Amino acid sequence: MKVDAASDDSGARRVQEVAMGYYSSQALYVAARLGIADLLSAGPLSAAGLADAAGADSDSLFRVMRLLAGQGIFDMDSDGRFLLNPAAEHLRSGERGTMRDLVLVFGEEFYQAFEQLLVAVRTGRDAFTISFGRGLFDYLAKYPDRGRAFDRAMGAGAVFFSAVPQVYDFDAVQTVVDVGGGNGTLLGAILAANPQLQGILYDAGPVVEAAAGNLHEQAVAGRVRGVAGNFFNSIVEGGDIYLFARILHDWTDDQCRTILGNCRRAVNPGGRILIIERLLPGGYATATDVNMLAVTGGRERSEEEFGTLMEGTGFRLGRVIPLPLEYNLVEGLSV
Numbered sequence: 001m002k003v004d005a006a007s008d009d010s011g012a013r014r015v016q017e018v019a020m021g022y023y024s025s026q027a028l029y030v031a032a033r034l035g036i037a038d039l040l041s042a043g044p045l046s047a048a049g050l051a052d053a054a055g056a057d058s059d060s061l062f063r064v065m066r067l068l069a070g071q072g073i074f075d076m077d078s079d080g081r082f083l084l085n086p087a088a089e090h091l092r093s094g095e096r097g098t099m100r101d102l103v104l105v106f107g108e109e110f111y112q113a114f115e116q117l118l119v120a121v122r123t124g125r126d127a128f129t130i131s132f133g134r135g136l137f138d139y140l141a142k143y144p145d146r147g148r149a150f151d152r153a154m155g156a157g158a159v160f161f162s163a164v165p166q167v168y169d170f171d172a173v174q175t176v177v178d179v180g181g182g183n184g185t186l187l188g189a190i191l192a193a194n195p196q197l198q199g200i201l202y203d204a205g206p207v208v209e210a211a212a213g214n215l216h217e218q219a220v221a222g223r224v225r226g227v228a229g230n231f232f233n234s235i236v237e238g239g240d241i242y243l244f245a246r247i248l249h250d251w252t253d254d255q256c257r258t259i260l261g262n263c264r265r266a267v268n269p270g271g272r273i274l275i276i277e278r279l280l281p282g283g284y285a286t287a288t289d290v291n292m293l294a295v296t297g298g299r300e301r302s303e304e305e306f307g308t309l310m311e312g313t314g315f316r317l318g319r320v321i322p323l324p325l326e327y328n329l330v331e332g333l334s335v
């Protein structure tokens with residue numbers, strides 16, 4: 001018996017792996033913050049070369065980079081130099097679809113919020129408010145530079161954004177409203193693929209203003225009207241389709257019903273909503289559900305739960321279409 005217990009260490013290994021998870025996520029954050037992927041864009045560099053350019057300690061950086069290379073982010077050659085690989089390409093800055101901004105927000109505010117997860121679980125409050133003294137969106141409004149960093153982090157989902165116009169037909173549609181559309185990356189992708197479409201970006205004032213440059217870059221600015229507002233009070237009228245990409249998971253069921261009710265009053269007759277979220281049960285959704293618990297006080301939901309949420313708001317569940325990175329497009333039809 002003793003021998004078996006000693007040779008089967010799989011349970012202990014699993015606990016150790018999960019307990020060590022933050023080593024990797026903070027190492028990834030360090031590489032992103034130091035701009036390592038940009039420094040490697042011209043070719044391989046040693047840790048000393050990287051440390052010199054990044055203003056870091058060579059031995060410490062080598063050890064962090066060796067861990068990341070072992071996890072498949074960056075390659076290390078036989079001379080101990082580091083190279084970009086397909087995963088590390090996602091850490092380059094200034095590239096559309098880069099995940100660097102996402103890693104920065106995860107490694108800074110979200111990581112700090114998670115320090116309060118135990119208090120959140122004990123009390124039912126969200127960890128971000130416990131940690132920062134205000135909710136996530138109040139915090140982003142109060143600190144505009146962090147607000148813009150968050151907008152960029154949210155805009156870092158090009159893989160699933162660009163799939164939306166491929167899986168959903170916008171042919172018979174005139175106006176799409178992106179509710180809480182952030183920096184407009186998703187709306188831009190839909191408009192770029194559908195030249196007949198007009199778009200409305202609806203979000204808090206500073207977010208809408210900051211999106212202008214991004215929409216211009218996507219060459220769709222002439223077809224987008226920015227409207228500032230609060231979706232708990234009202235939603236801009238006149239759309240045939242209202243997008244809710246990663247919006248409803250930020251809020252409780254009651255708050256979602258208020259938002260959807262406001263949308264029902266705004267949507268054109270026969271109009272639709274498109275909710276983009278990860279669905280429970282699912283690998284990533286189970287994880288991001290805990291992220292919502294920690295940083296927004298919202299939750300992830302199953303397809304059935306979205307159907308229930310729509311009841312009484314003037315919408316009913318339509319099709320559910322899978323997107324990359326375990327996202328789904330959940331259609332709601334006017335009743």
Ligand SMILES: C[S@@+](CC[C@H](N)C(=O)[O-])C[C@H]1O[C@@H](n2cnc3c(N)ncnc32)[C@H](O)[C@@H]1O
Nearest residue numbers: 137154180181182203204207229230231245246
């Ligand atoms: C998680 S982000 C999602 C952004 C974008 N839809 C995406 O998927 O990348 C949530 C967005 O909701 C906006 N938001 C939060 N509260 C809002 C409110 N009360 N009224 C309007 N927009 C709001 C935020 O400014 C932010 O852009």
